[in-house]
Structure formats: C-alpha cells, structure tokens
Amino acid sequence: MPLKLEAKNLNFFYGNEQVLFNNNLPVEEKKITAVIGPSGCGKSTFLRVCNRIFELYRNQRAEGELLLDGVNVLLPEVDVLELRRNVGMIFQKPTPFPMSVFDNVAYPLKLHFKLSRRETFDRVEQALRGASLWDEVKDKLKTSGLALSGGQQQRLCIARAIAAEPEVLLMDEPTSALDPLATSKIEELMVELKKRFTIMVVTHNMQQAARISDATAFFYKGVIVEHGTTTKIFTNPANRKTEEYITGRFG
Amino acid sequence: MPLKLEAKNLNFFYGNEQVLFNNNLPVEEKKITAVIGPSGCGKSTFLRVCNRIFELYRNQRAEGELLLDGVNVLLPEVDVLELRRNVGMIFQKPTPFPMSVFDNVAYPLKLHFKLSRRETFDRVEQALRGASLWDEVKDKLKTSGLALSGGQQQRLCIARAIAAEPEVLLMDEPTSALDPLATSKIEELMVELKKRFTIMVVTHNMQQAARISDATAFFYKGVIVEHGTTTKIFTNPANRKTEEYITGRFG
Amino acid sequence: MQKKKLFWRKLANHIFRFFSLLAVLLATTAMLVIVTHVIRAGSKALSLNFFLNPSKPYGMPDSGIANALLGSIMITLGAALLATPPAICAGICLSEFRDRPKITAALRFSANVMMGMPSVLVGLFVYTLIVVPSGHFSGLAGSVALAIIMFPVVMRTTEDMLDMVPYALREASLAIGMTRTHTTLRIVCRSARKGLITGILLALARVSGETAPLLFTALFADSWPKDYFSGPTPNMPVLITEYSTNSPFAAMHQAGWGAALVITVLVLTLNIGTRIMFREKRHAT
Amino acid sequence: MTVHFINEIENLTLLLLEVTSKVEHAVQQAIQATFSHDVPLAQKIIDADDEIDATEILIEEECLKILALYQPVAGDLRKVITILKVNNEIERVGDLAVNIAERVFDMVSYGENMVEKLDFEEMTGKACGMLKKSLDSLTYRDTAIAAEVISLDDEVDKLHHDAYLFVREKMLQHPNQSGYYLDCLTISRCLERIADIATNISEDVIYMEQGIIVRHLHEGGTK
C-alpha cells in the first residue's frame, strides 16, 4: 500500500513541555486511520501538526519529519497556505463560516483558484454532493451556513474541506458535538470519502474507531504505543496497554 | 419486586402540544432503570415529571398518575418541596452550588433537617463517601465546589442529592458532559448507589444503558414502546422499533 | 497562475499587518500624550495642603480640593446607595422571571436606551424634578442624577451576570427543595457575585467622573459639603470645569490640573482595583 | 454504519452458503464413493477438507471481527452468533464426509460383489436435504422451514435404526464380513449425525429469529 503521510521521529513541544515523543506513524493512502487514546495523550496535537495549524500559537513547535508524499512539510520552505489547501481539517464543533451555504464551500475555491462562475458553481455542487449534503441544501444555497442543523453544518464543513481537492482530511472528533443520528450520517460519509481521500480521524469513541477505520493508532502519553489494522487492534492487540485501553480497563 | 415508582396513564403537554402519551411504567425499587430513545422522544420530560420540576415553567402540565410508594405525587396537595427532597435529581452538566464542597452537601441538610454541627458533619461525610468522593476531597472541604474537576463536580452533585436521604434518584444524562474516565467512575458509583436508592437514568448512550441498568424503557415519540429487563431489551426486544433503535437502524 | 495569486495574497496580508500595527501605535501614543500631560501638569499642583484645605475663591491662599473630594464621595456613594438595590432587583426581574417575555423585553429595551442617555439630559431631568420644586441645588439631587445613570448599567450587568449562571443550577437548587426566592438570592446571585460586584464598582467608577449632570444639580460651592440635602455641594468634576473654563487665571488652571490628576487616579484605581480583585470576564460598558 | 454491518453479514452468509454446498457435495460424493468403492474419489474428498477447514477459520475470524468492530446487539448479535455456531456445525459435517470417505479404504477390501450393499440413497438424500433446508431457513430467516427440518430428524433416526438392525442381522449371517458392515454402520451413523447437525442449525435459526432456545425441548423424544 502506498503511504500518503508518514510521521518520522516526530516530537512536539508546548513551550518547554514535550507532548509527543518520537512518533512514527505511516498513514496509508485512501484509508481511514483512527487515532485513539485517553484524554491528553497527544492525539489531537498529532493531528494539528499535520497541517501546521499549531503555528498559530506561540511557543508550540514540532521537530522531526512529517512526510506528505515523501516531502517533509514541516520544513519552513514548504508554503503553509499551500499545505493547508492540501490537508483539510474538520473540527470537533462544526465551524461554518458566517456566509451563505454556497459561499462557505466556494470560499476556499476563490481563495486558491481562479475559476469562472460556472466552474465555481460546478465544483461547489460537486463538493456538496460529495458531502451528501446537496439534496438537503440545494434549495437554500443562499441561506446562512449557521442556519443549518448541527449535523448539516458539520457536513458543510466537510464539503468546504473537500472543495479545494485536498489529498488528506484531518478530522478531530468530528462527531463529538453531534447527536447519534447525525453521527451515523457523518460516519457513513467518511467511509464514502475514503474512496477519494486519505482520512485521519481522532476519536474518543472506540466503537466509532472500530466501525469506520481501516487502521488504528493508539496514543498513550504522547507515544504511539501500537498501530495496525483496526481488526487486529480490536480483536488481538499486541500491546498490553492497548488491550487495557480498548477493553476499558483504564482511561 | 416492590414497585417504588409507577407512572399510570401519564400524559404531558407543552402548551397545546402533547409530548407524552399515556405512559405506563413501573419502576422497581433499588434497581437502575434506564430510559432510552431518540432525541426529542420525551425521555427527559418523563424524568422532569417525576420531581415536578416542570412546574417551573408555564404552559407545561402533566395529567395522569405518578405513584411514589402508591401515592400520586402529581396531586396539588402533595408538598412539592417535600417531594423534591424525596426525589433527588442529577443534571447533564454538573451543577455545584457556589459554595464550599462541604456546604454544597450540607446545604440540603440545613434546608430540610435540624441537625447539630456534629450530625451535619457526619452526614456530609457519609454522603461524600457514598458518592466515592470523600477520599478525594476530605482535605479540601473548604474549597469551592467549582474548583473540582468535572467528574468530581458531578459526584459532588450526587453527594448533595443523596445527603437528604431521598428514595429515588433521577439522572438526566449524568455523564454526557464528562470524559470517558470520569464517566466510568460515575457508572461504577451508580451501580454502588442502587443498593440504597431507586435510580432512573436517561441516557443517549446505549452501551451505558446496557452496562449499568437492570431495566430499560424505550421511548419513541412520547410513547413507551417497550420496557423490560435490560438483558431482554438488548438481546431479544419484543418490538421492532426497539430492535431498530438499539441496533442503530435509526436514531 | 496560482503562484501569482499567492504572491498578491501575501502582499496584501503584509500591508494589512503593517497598518494594524500603525493603528495601535497611533492610538497608544495619543493616549500616552494625554496621560503624561495630565500627570505632568497635575503633579505641580499637588501638595499636602491641596488635599487638606477646602477650595477658596481666587486669590485666597491655601486653596485646595478637600471639600470637593468629600462632596464627590458623598454624591457618588449616595448614588450607589440609591441605585444599587433596586437595580439588582430589576436585573433579577429581567433574568429570572421570564413568564412575561413581552414586558421584560420592553423593560430591557428601556434599560438599554437609558444606558445611552446623554448625561446632560439626565441633569436637565433631575433639575426639573428636584431642583426646581425644592428651590435649591443639592448634593442629593446630584446623587439622584448619578443614580439614574447607574441604574440601567447595574440592572443590565446584573441581568447579564445572572444569565451566565447555567439554568441547570436553578433547577438543581429547586430540585433539592429550595424555594424560588431562596434559589435566586442564595444560589444564583451568589454564583454571579463576582460579576455583580465588578459591575457595580465599574458603574460607580464611571459615574464618579460624570460632570454634565452635576452642573444642573449639585453645582459647586467653595465650602465643605454640609448642605448635601439643601444646597449646592462641591464636587470634583464641576470644580475642574470651573477652574479650567470659567477662569482666566493660571493658578486656577494649575489647581484644575491637580484636581484632574486626582480624579483620574481615583477613577483608574477604582477601575484597576475592581478588575484585579474580581478578575473575570471584562465588559465593555 | 448499519449499511456496512449488513453488508458484512450478507457476505458472511454467502460464504457460509458456499461452504455448505461444498460440504453437501462432499457428503454425496463420499456416499457414492462408498457405493462404488471409488478410492481416488474418497482421497479427493479427504484432501478437499482442508479447504473447508480454512473457510471455517475465515468465517470464524470474520464473526469475531464483526463482534469486535460493530458490537451488535439484539437480533444482529443473535445473527452473528448463529453464523458462528452454524459455521462450526458445517465444519463438523465436513469432518463427517471425511469419516465416510475414509471408510472406503476399508470397504474396498471386501470386493464389489462380495457383500450385500446397503442403499444409503434415501438416507443421504434426507440428511443432505435437511442440511440444505436448515441453511435455507438461515438465509431466508424462515422458522417454518427450520421447524420442518426438526420434524424430519425422526425419519432419519428411523432409517439409522433400520440400518443398525440390518447390519446386526448381516453380521450374524456373514461374520467374516462384519468389518464391512461395521463400516456401513459408521456411514449410517455419520448420516444420522448430519441430520442431527441440520436439526441443531435449525434450532439455532429459530433462536436467531425468535430469541427462544428450542434446543433440548424435544430431545427427550429424539435421542
């Protein structure tokens, strides 16, 4: 399997405090990789390194390599705007921009490409269809993105993320703010999306990781204790800590 | 098994809109009864009838009978303050009062009983022990209840609720705002508490209902579609809607 | 194409960041200029006597601000005493008793309008309401005017603060068998305690510098404020106005700067003190 | 995610049906081999069992995976568990086919025309028919078929009893051929056990559909 993303000896620091220790994680292309672990284990941090969003904050720094198609994106010469177009991110809570549904999806397109109105419209429709949202919003493209329900907002954010044709999608507990029905829709969507994108999802919900992911990485105290296929991790983990975590013995 | 609480033909209205329809539910003494169902099915409303907290709001009214030890507590001559002493309630989010840990628990005691300082202290300690919180807070009884962690705050609220020696505890998604570790502590505590109290818990989390409850009632559109032992509901539900709900076919 | 676009986007970004830095510098220098001037000019007037002696007409020696300071304190405290209790109750009304949403919405709107009421109009109002019927200016009228300014501020702060208390806390309190009154006063207000005190003190700091309404109510007198209820009462803001505009004399101007420094320091101390003591969410008004 | 769960379960059921038809075929061929004393065929059947065993392991692992990943409850859970158990039973049928085939090596020593052969056709047809039907009941979730299978068990038991009496009689008549008849008896017993297994499967299906364990309810009669 080709590797899309690969962390090599990745370390991360908040100020002087190290929170990720020598992480090595290969992420296969067009698969869903779930990142699980107890609170504060560094799983969200790991995700935030992947599109360098951590650079918004002072005192946070990453060391080591993070290869995207073999290129270390942590190097300063890699353009961060370009990287973020390539690596979309979905957050815990839906974050629709304060604009219409259409503009929400068109925004990243306008930002990164020079497209005609027609092309823009087509790509927006395509993205909304890709996020299984088109049928629900096609009659209200002009209404505010904030007027949608929570689950729809989250799918809108997914549409926004995929509109710019990224290669990797990072999802940070994408369903933790949603009700069960919306959650299952998002989960189905994710499985659909992996046909086109490489997905990394951080989740608290072990059942979710089990249901949707192909590979699972277990973080504990900033270290990747175990990673492998989800089936392996959930039926026969190699590490005792992993076993304890997924069987609910701790955390 | 003796019935502690029994709803008979219970109807509930928000203004002109009926949200509970002819609910009949026997609740056994010293058992945990889980109330499950999709969002908006009336499960929280049902709980809020049990201690008449709905009376805070205009336009809400309950019809039918709710027997607590055979007495219909919905009758106006039943003193609502006394009822609420007898039927404690725990909310989704922890609600510690803005006072010290000690006073939080001592407060309902002062309200309802005339106790000496010594007695008060003893009962507070007892309640905190009962809520598995004593060891964690015994050295900081004077600090504010708000300074505790989320899980501790929720256990503090449980201690507060059990301090007045109620007979029934109502819990409205008591762990939905907590992380997995705190959740599992609360769950263990609940199983411990059922030795002394009759517990009704509303939960979104089906695994939780399965793990901790003895009986389960499934609400759908304001109607109790099925109720029975948790084992029965989760291995062999009688109703197709129940089966669809618990297997995740909808909602 | 994309590269070119990227270049322009980045350029615009750099220009914007430069402009915003400039704005901050400009704003802060303007502020610094004012504050340093007040300090420089005011500090010349300061002496022990300046604080101990009452003000005197021009030409008399040993003129000070003691009477105005005392008068200001009396007027402001009077305003606080008049305004705070009913304002808090009014805030409770808005936040806790929502069973008549139309009435509370109308009251909330009134409060908002009153908050933006030009203070000079408050002066006019109290003038016709108290000064004209009673026949004389008085410190009390000044207090009433300031109280009217404070009232909506405290009322709205109270509402905002109480609104921040989660609704579940009220239900939790009622669920253990407390009465409504008890819940409101002992639990809800107590939860919002810090915010309430902060709001009251900040409102107090704000009105303590108000000048316009006092021109029509308390006026000024070169005497100790013994006529709080029945006559013109000395106070700082009007003293500053009198000394700086209505007087051609440099000595009076200097005393005016001194008074300005004193009141600035007092207001800021109250402000800073409040914020430090009750460090919580800031509120713009 | 229910969609994926349902897909997985369907694939699993298909796999199970496939292995069942293989096993059924193996049984029929084994019987044929015993009748025609066809050693190569018997050997082929024995060799083919490895594949069946491998499929059993695959299905069992898939079941475990589904349980671990989807954590089904209620009907879904019963379905997975039923597949797990039926899978086990089917593998046993495969073993029985091997057992039958193994008899061939012994039986050939008696020569084609030396002995009076027992005709297993009816019994094989019935046993395999039951097996087929029991799997149908699983596929179509049809408890009526399952109940029919359970009722057919008595017939096969009867045939086995007849075979037993026949064998005993033949042994008395031809003691020197008793080895052959022992083999026949073994075959008969294997077929009877296949019918039993079909009955077990049907009971499992009834449990899956109705949540009632019917096993042992009627055993007093049939054993």
Place this chain on the structure above:
Amino acid sequence: MTVHFINEIENLTLLLLEVTSKVEHAVQQAIQATFSHDVPLAQKIIDADDEIDATEILIEEECLKILALYQPVAGDLRKVITILKVNNEIERVGDLAVNIAERVFDMVSYGENMVEKLDFEEMTGKACGMLKKSLDSLTYRDTAIAAEVISLDDEVDKLHHDAYLFVREKMLQHPNQSGYYLDCLTISRCLERIADIATNISEDVIYMEQGIIVRHLHEGGTK
C-alpha cells in the same frame, strides 16, 4: 464497569467448570454402568442430562447477555466466545455420556459373564483427564496445558483403534455377540470423541490466549 464484566465472566467460568465436572462424572458413571450392566444407574445418567442441557442454555444466554450488554473487544471478546464454544462442546460430552449409558440397555441382554468384556478404564481415564486439563487450561489461561492436551489426543486415538481391532476380532469369533461388541465400539468411539472435544477446547483456549487459530493445523495427522 470492567469490574462487573470481570465478575460476570468469572461466574460464568465457575458455572462452566461445575457443569464440566458433572459431565465428567456422568461419563465415568456411564462407563461403570456399562461394565457392571447397571441399568438404574444408566437411567439416572440419562435423566441427569436434562440438567446439563439446562445449564448449557443458561451459559449460552449469559454469554449472549454479556456480549449484548458489555460489548467486549480484544481479549475479553475472545474469552466470551471461547466460553460460548467450550460450553457447546461440554454439552456434546454430556450427550456422549448419555449415548454410552443408552448402550447399557442393550448390553444387559448379553448377561454378565457371557462375553469377554472390554476394559475402558484406561481410555476413560485418559479422555476425562484430557477434558479436565482442557478446562484447567481455560481457567488458568495456561496454553502449555492446552498444548499438552492436544498432544495426548493421539494416545486416545490409538486406544480407539485397538478397541476397533479387538471388536472386529471378537465379532469373527462370536458372531452372535456382535451386537454387544457393536455397543462396545460405540462406547469406544464416544470416548474417542470426548478426547477430540477436549482437543477442540484446548485449541479454543490457545486462540483465546494468543489470538491464533491452531485448529486444523495438526488435524491432517490425527484424523
């Protein structure tokens, strides 16, 4: 809630051990009954099977309950599934005990001293020992014991083969007693199957502990 899960699993294991010892006892008594031609004892064993069957259903329902309520994964899941399968096997052993006991009714017709009896003591000891050990390996999660059990299977197979040869020889000698020897062969086969079941259980235990399916790996040799 893990505490409760662990408790439930422990209770289940205890129940399983209990029923195993009952079954083992039943097998030994059945063998004794065949030896002493003790019809009442045989009847008692057959009657007692109902209880064993009831326990099997109870254990299976508990397993289902645990799966539905606690939704275990990884090692926990394997443990529950293993118990589910072992439970099934144990019930089969119970059925085999009944099969042995049923032979008694037929055997008594041959009279105490009429026939040369087969001594099943060694075989019974070995088969029951294997069963016991396999359950020990489950209880103590000891794969070494499980491996030992698997290796013992060959010995029992050997004993069964000996019995088969013995029976054939006796049938030739005393054709009129062939019914009796047929019964003996059935008993031997039952004991051999008990050993097989113990082997299966051991394989399941190894799977539970190590997550590796060892079944069929060595079957080529033993079948």
Place this chain on the structure above:
Amino acid sequence: MKKSAIDNSFKWFCFFCAGLIGLLMLGFFIQLSLNSKQVWEVFGWRFLISSEWDPVAEKFGALPSIVGTLSTTLIALLIALPLALAAAMFLVHAAPLIRSVLGHAIDLLAAIPSVIYGMWGLFVLVPFMQNKIQPFLAETLKIHHIPVVGRFLAEDYYNGFGILTGGLILAIMILPYICAILRDVLQMTPPMLREAAYGVGCTRLEAGKDIIIPYGIRGILGGIFVGLGRALGETMAVLFVIGNIMEMPQNAFSGSTTIAATIANCFPEADGLQRSALFALGLILLLMSLFIQILAQSYLRAATAHRGE
C-alpha cells in the same frame, strides 16, 4: 403556603424595581416635551431648520447645534473607527503579554472621565491646532487654493477652536471605547472558527476580513452605534473646544456648538422661551440618541442571539 407567599412578594418587588426603568424613560419624554411645549408653539417645526439663536430677540433655531453635533460626531467616527478596528484586530492576534498590557491600557483609557479630555483639549489641543496645524495647512500647504478641500479647511484667523478640534477630541475619547468593544466582539470568535479559517489556507487579512469580521459584524456594528451614541451625547469634552458659537459653521475650523454643549452652556442663565428652546434641543438629542440606541440594540441583540446558537 407561606413559602409561596414569600416567593410571590419577592417576585412582585422585583417587577416593581424593573418597572422603575420604564417609568424613568417615560419621565424623560414627558418632562422634555412638557418643558419645550412653548418653543414648539411659538416656532413650530421651523425651530428645527432655523439657524438663528438670539436670546435678546427671542429667536431660536436648532440647526447650528444639530449640524455641529452631527459633524463632530461624523469626524470622530471617521477617525476613530478604522483605527479602532485595526487596533482591535492587532490586539486579538498579539502575543499574550502585549495583548493584556495594551488591552488593559485601552480599558482604562475608556474609563477616564470625559472632563479630562475636555480639559486636555482646551489647554493642549486647541493651542496646538492654533499654532501648528492651522498655519501649516494655510501657509505651508496653501490649502485655501485647493478647490473643494480648501473650502472646508481654510479659515482666516487661527484660534484652534472649532468642529475639527471637537471631532478630534471626540475621536480620541471614543477610540479606546470602540476599540474595547470591538476587541471583545472579535475575541468572542470561537477559536475553532479561527482555526478553521486558517485551516482552509487563509492569510491573516483574509481570515479577518472574510471570516472574523463577518462573524462578529452585528456586534461590531452594535459597538459602533454605541460609540456613536456616546459621541453624540458627549458634553464636556466638546464643550471646551468647540468654540460655542451659535452660528452655522462655514468650515472645519469654524467655531460651532453641539446640542449638549449648548444646553450645558446656556442653561444656567436661560429662562422663559430660551429655557424652553433648550429643553426642545434636549428633546431632539433624546430622539437622536433613542434612534441610535434602537439601531445599536437591535444589532447587539441579534449578535448575541446569533452567538447563542
């Protein structure tokens, strides 16, 4: 029963207190209307458009005050708004230390009594305008030769007072005030939304103008209106520097007056019709500020409702 009686009386007491605010507002209207009745009877609507203010001839018109009020307010807003917005954006993104220091400084400046600004304006800004800016504009830039602009900035003699000075001092006064509100509004942008903006590859400018400002737009507009209201009703800061001339202003350096300044200035000596005219000015100011407040509050309320989702 007793407990519910306490509950009820407490509730009614609270309603009474809240009712006070409504009474007060009505009181303002009634009092100003009653007291200005005379002027409306004498001049009618012409009071609004007349620019005469002659106490001796008993002729009064509100136009100069209104124009002065509006023009100073407009100047103040034009200067303060862009600076405040840019500064607020800077503060939101600044390092924690700078943010807290500057943030507190701005909060404190917003709290300084307006009389201090007025005094500083009178003693520092007016002379500065008189001695530096006006000569610079007129002599160095020859501003009066430039068409259009010249008309607004040229004045024959330099005295430093006037609309521009008033507007400037108001701008300095409301700058921290608006800035504080804007900063609070911008800070309420959820961090996740900000990260989402950067996450799609926005630069800081783009995130600010397309996401963060639109997100808080209602709050920002509300804040602007609050600042506007404050500038409109401000008395003391303007009173000292506007010149207090009851004439139609000719250009930015013309002495002028505002409603609030006129009231404060003339009221002590006024009686009869002039006093009534001052009350009429008060009524106009009240209506203006009511209008602003309605706008401000509707925007602010919409802002909170929209954040409350």
